[in-house]
Each structure stands twice: as C-alpha cells, then as structure tokens.
Amino acid sequence: MDFADSPADAQFRAHAREWLAVHAPVTRGRGRVSWSDDATLVAAAREWQSKKAAAGYAAVALPREYGGGGGTTTQQVIFRQEEERYDVPFGVYEIGLGMCVPTLLALGSDQVKERFLARAINGEEIWCQLFSEPAAGSDLAALRTKAVKAGDNWVVDGQKVWTTGAQFSDYGLLLARTDPSATKHAGLTLFIVDMRAPGVEVRPIRQLDGGAEFNEVFLSSVVIPDEFRLTAPGGGWAGAMTTLMFERLNVGANIGLIDSSTLIDFSGRLETSTGRASDDPLVRDMIAQAYLNDRGLKLLTYRTLTKLGRGQLPGPEQSITKLVIASQAQLIANLLLDLRGKEGALAGSALGEGWEAVERSWSFGAAMRIAGGTDEILRNVIAERVLGLPAAKRDDATRPFNENPA
Ligand SMILES: Cc1cc2nc3c(=O)[nH]c(=O)nc-3n(C[C@H](O)[C@H](O)[C@H](O)COP(=O)(O)OP(=O)(O)OC[C@H]3O[C@@H](n4cnc5c(N)ncnc54)[C@H](O)[C@@H]3O)c2cc1C
Structure with a gap:
C-alpha cells in the first residue's frame, strides 16, 4: 500500500496550503492568538468558519448540497493537518462539525438535513x-x-x-x-x-x-x-453510539496533542545536567515506544479512512486511537517538562517558543483521557468488542430501568 498523497490529494494539499497561507490568521510558533472572552472567541470563530465555507473548506467531505466541500474523507484529514499549523479558532465548531453534523447526516430526515446542515457548516448555528x-x-x-x-x-x-x-x-x-x-x-x-x-x-x-x-x-x-x-x-442508544464513535474519531485525530516527533525534536535540542536529553537511555526508550505507537496509530487511521471512504462507519477499534494519543501525550509532556528541571515549573510564554504545545498536552491530555469515554471504559470496549473477551456482568441492563435501584 502506498501511503503518500495520491496526485489528486497532493494537488488538494497544495491548494489548501496556498489558501491557508493567504487567509489563516497567525502561524503557530510566531505568536498565539488569544480570545479574551466567549463573545470575542465566537466572533473570531464565525468569521473563520464563514471564510472556509465560502472556499469549500468548512466541511471538506460533506455533500455540496448542504454547504460541504464535496471532497473525500482523506481530503478532510489533509485540510485539518494543514489547518493545524495555524492558530485558528476551531474549538467553537468542533462538537457541531465533528459529532452533531455527522449524526444529523446519518440519522436526520430530509427536512432535518435541509433545516440544519448548511447553517451548522457555514457557522451560522453552533451545536x-x-x-x-x-x-x-x-x-x-x-x-x-x-x-x-x-x-x-x-x-x-x-x-x-x-x-x-x-x-x-x-x-x-x-x-x-x-x-x-x-x-x-x-x-x-x-x-x-x-x-x-x-x-x-x-x-x-x-x-x-x-x-x-x-x-x-x-x-x-x-x-x-x-x-x-x-x-x-x-x-436512542444506537443513535448515541453513532455520535460517540465520531467523537472518538475526532478526539483521536484533531486535538493537537504532541506525539513522538515533538519528543524527538525537543529532546534532541535539550541540554540537561548530564548531557543532551536524547542521549539518555530512558529518553531513548520512551522515543522508541512513542514512535512505534505513532506508527501503529497511523496504520489504524488508514484503516479507518478506508472504511469511511467506502461509506462504512468507524468501528469499535477506533477507541484505540484516543486511548493511546491522550495518555502518550501526557507522558511525553511530563517527561519533557521534567527534563527542563526547575524551569519545567514555568508557564505560558515563560517556557519558551514552541513549548505551549507541550504545556497544553500536559494539562489537556488529562481532560482528553476522560472526554468521550474514559481510558477504563475504552479498555472495556476494546476487550469486549475488538478482542472478543467475555463481557462484564451487568444485571441492571436486563431488567426494566425503573426497577433498577436509584
Ligand atoms: C473535556 C471534556 C469535555 C466534555 N464535554 C462533554 C459534552 O460536551 N457533553 C457531554 O455530554 N459530556 C461531556 N463530557 C463528559 C464526559 O463524557 C464524562 O466526563 C465521561 O463520560 C466520564 O463520566 P463521569 O465524569 O461521570 O465519570 P464516571 O463515569 O463517574 O467515572 C469515574 C471513574 O470511574 C471509572 N469507571 C466508571 N465505570 C467504570 C467501569 N465500568 N469499569 C472501569 N472503570 C470505570 C472511570 O473510568 C473514571 O475513572 C466532557 C468531559 C470532558 C473531560
């Protein structure tokens, strides 16, 4: 299998890159855009979303009739990879576009799709x-x-x-x-x-x-x-599972947490009291482990993209992505901040250029290990639904709900 962009995808990436260079607000690392309050954040997010909608980038893989870009799921991922390089106000629409819109598309009547999809995609309505x-x-x-x-x-x-x-x-x-x-x-x-x-x-x-x-x-x-x-x-349960699968897919793919490449890059430049951090055997072990995890996740992502490209929904194996990304990001961030010694206790810009992503992974990694299914619950899903291990005993699932103890 060839994992490089196909000629069509390479062209799409080049166009997206060009468009972003002209229209995206600020490049990561050259200054961080901050939003002082919700009203400013929402205004900035609406402006960015409507710009993307006008260019067909607001929801790349969704049908044009609802305001999407009419592209493929792979192209949606490509656009997100390119957009990730900029500090754009994406969070406001993350739940709507990542979970609610795919659920509406999968379950909504024609009337519902007509009424809600375009407005959600172009940023007029937030979900x-x-x-x-x-x-x-x-x-x-x-x-x-x-x-x-x-x-x-x-x-x-x-x-x-x-x-x-x-x-x-x-x-x-x-x-x-x-x-x-x-x-x-x-x-x-x-x-x-x-x-x-x-x-x-x-x-x-x-x-x-x-x-x-x-x-x-x-x-x-x-x-x-x-x-x-x-x-x-x-x-409703099957409907909710559709939403949660998209949530785990998004959380896995889009949260901007650090991975092995940050560890390799930063530890290669970091001098500690015993020498260069990447020469330390413990750091080298962690690099090897994280690199292998990332390779595995990449292959899993290709499998998921293939499924989506064939019109199938992501399966329970998608739970692996969030489980690995969030906990690994937290471990790498902890290690990098520890390697800084006393300086690791600094916060924000005092940590130095590029370190905001490490700091964010340190704190946000913890939240991501809970959101959309905790680590323990994802392990249960993987054990029961991917590996086929015996399910936990659940008496309360077989009798009427109103006969369960409160
Ligand atoms: C950043 C963030 C954003 C969120 N956004 C939303 C949102 O927009 N909408 C929304 O509806 N919810 C949202 N949530 C809530 C999230 O879905 C829940 O926090 C999550 O499902 C866990 O539920 P809980 O907090 O009630 O913890 P609990 O379910 O009470 O779990 C407590 C602890 O017990 C463990 N545990 C529970 N059951 C088992 C079991 N069977 N086996 C082993 N261990 C178990 C858990 O792993 C956890 O460690 C968000 C959470 C976060 C962190």
Whole structure:
C-alpha cells in the first residue's frame, strides 16, 4: 500500500496550503492568538468558519448540497493537518462539525438535513452535545432526563452536565429517557433541542484555570417538536453510539496533542545536567515506544479512512486511537517538562517558543483521557468488542430501568 498523497490529494494539499497561507490568521510558533472572552472567541470563530465555507473548506467531505466541500474523507484529514499549523479558532465548531453534523447526516430526515446542515457548516448555528448527567457519565445508559410525549411534541425535564460550549450554542443533541419501563438501553431516544427554548437554563462550571468551557444544563418542561426526534422512540442508544464513535474519531485525530516527533525534536535540542536529553537511555526508550505507537496509530487511521471512504462507519477499534494519543501525550509532556528541571515549573510564554504545545498536552491530555469515554471504559470496549473477551456482568441492563435501584 502506498501511503503518500495520491496526485489528486497532493494537488488538494497544495491548494489548501496556498489558501491557508493567504487567509489563516497567525502561524503557530510566531505568536498565539488569544480570545479574551466567549463573545470575542465566537466572533473570531464565525468569521473563520464563514471564510472556509465560502472556499469549500468548512466541511471538506460533506455533500455540496448542504454547504460541504464535496471532497473525500482523506481530503478532510489533509485540510485539518494543514489547518493545524495555524492558530485558528476551531474549538467553537468542533462538537457541531465533528459529532452533531455527522449524526444529523446519518440519522436526520430530509427536512432535518435541509433545516440544519448548511447553517451548522457555514457557522451560522453552533451545536453542543447533551449526553452526560450527574449520575450517568461512563454509564451513559443510566441517564434520567425524561421526555414524555404530549400530542405532537415531547416535554423534557432533567439535568445535563459537562456540556461543552452550551453557553453559546444554538442547538444540541439530547439523549433522553422516553420509556422507563424498558431496559436501560432500550428506553432512550435522541432529539435535537433548541438551546434558546423556554425552560433551558445554562449554568457555567468555573474551572481551576479560570475558564468556564463546560456547563450544567437544566431542562424544565422544555417542548421539543416531534420532527426534532432523530431516532425511533427507544432507538436512542444506537443513535448515541453513532455520535460517540465520531467523537472518538475526532478526539483521536484533531486535538493537537504532541506525539513522538515533538519528543524527538525537543529532546534532541535539550541540554540537561548530564548531557543532551536524547542521549539518555530512558529518553531513548520512551522515543522508541512513542514512535512505534505513532506508527501503529497511523496504520489504524488508514484503516479507518478506508472504511469511511467506502461509506462504512468507524468501528469499535477506533477507541484505540484516543486511548493511546491522550495518555502518550501526557507522558511525553511530563517527561519533557521534567527534563527542563526547575524551569519545567514555568508557564505560558515563560517556557519558551514552541513549548505551549507541550504545556497544553500536559494539562489537556488529562481532560482528553476522560472526554468521550474514559481510558477504563475504552479498555472495556476494546476487550469486549475488538478482542472478543467475555463481557462484564451487568444485571441492571436486563431488567426494566425503573426497577433498577436509584
Ligand atoms: C473535556 C471534556 C469535555 C466534555 N464535554 C462533554 C459534552 O460536551 N457533553 C457531554 O455530554 N459530556 C461531556 N463530557 C463528559 C464526559 O463524557 C464524562 O466526563 C465521561 O463520560 C466520564 O463520566 P463521569 O465524569 O461521570 O465519570 P464516571 O463515569 O463517574 O467515572 C469515574 C471513574 O470511574 C471509572 N469507571 C466508571 N465505570 C467504570 C467501569 N465500568 N469499569 C472501569 N472503570 C470505570 C472511570 O473510568 C473514571 O475513572 C466532557 C468531559 C470532558 C473531560
């Protein structure tokens, strides 16, 4: 198999590179664009998204009829690789484009696609994902937010938590329980919820670093029209799994965490009290391990791209990518900061040019080991669904949900 760009992909990459050089704001390493608050971030993100939409780069692999670029999945990955070299305000649309739009495309009616896709792609509307609840994170199917049918509508009551970007989102994908007398996985349904509807209250969660990227979302008698239902009543679990697979695919591919190349580059230039860091046998061991992991992940990515290119969905083996990337990035960042000695305790620009990516991997790697399925849960998925090992005993999945202890 030839892993170099095909002539068509090489041409696509060259055009993307040219376009980005003219239109992208600031190159990584030459200064970091920062956004002082949500309003400034959203304004910058909207501007960038609409520029990309006009050039066909907003959602490279999605159909042109919905505002996508009509390209291939490989080209989408190529554009993202090139865009990664710039400090562009991507985070605002990450959940919408990475998870919600593919879910709408896979599950939405023609009406839903017509109404939502183009606006999500060109950046007019921002999306979030309302799955996790205070007592339903890893055990997502234990969620208690309920949706009750009332004529042509559904009425929703409950609470979500850790909802990234809910504070500036227009719509969200909502997983709710519609039949408490069914088993826990069978009683769920996936909806679209209007985040500005009466009864939706968004409360920010203040982080240790001063930011507030996540929220609690309280839903009190929120009315959702039946045409905003994305799955059959009771079919929400399979719908949610579609979203989560795209989430793991995105988190694996797009989070900008460091890999073996950063370790090789930085340790080769770093002088420690005992000499050059890359001459240390422990560092060399880590380089070898990380390099092999990265090669393995690259091959796995090619397998996933081949599947997507054939119109198939990524399978459970995709869980390996996030599991390896996030924990490895954290290990490499720890090692590099340790190798700096006392200087490793510095923060931000004081660490020196190029080190912001190391610092980010040190802190954000930890978050990525939780988001979209924790390391432990991904290991369960790999054990049971990839390796075919016996499943853990789960009594609560076989009786009606409302007979499970609260
Ligand atoms: C950066 C970030 C962004 C997020 N954004 C969103 C969002 O936009 N929307 C949303 O809905 N959610 C979001 N989340 C929430 C995320 O999906 C949950 O945090 C995650 O699923 C884990 O759930 P929990 O926090 O309730 O932990 P718990 O499920 O309570 O887990 C606690 C610990 O127990 C372990 N554990 C649990 N069950 C098992 C088991 N069966 N076997 C072994 N170990 C187990 C876990 O691995 C973990 O270490 C986000 C989280 C993060 C970190």
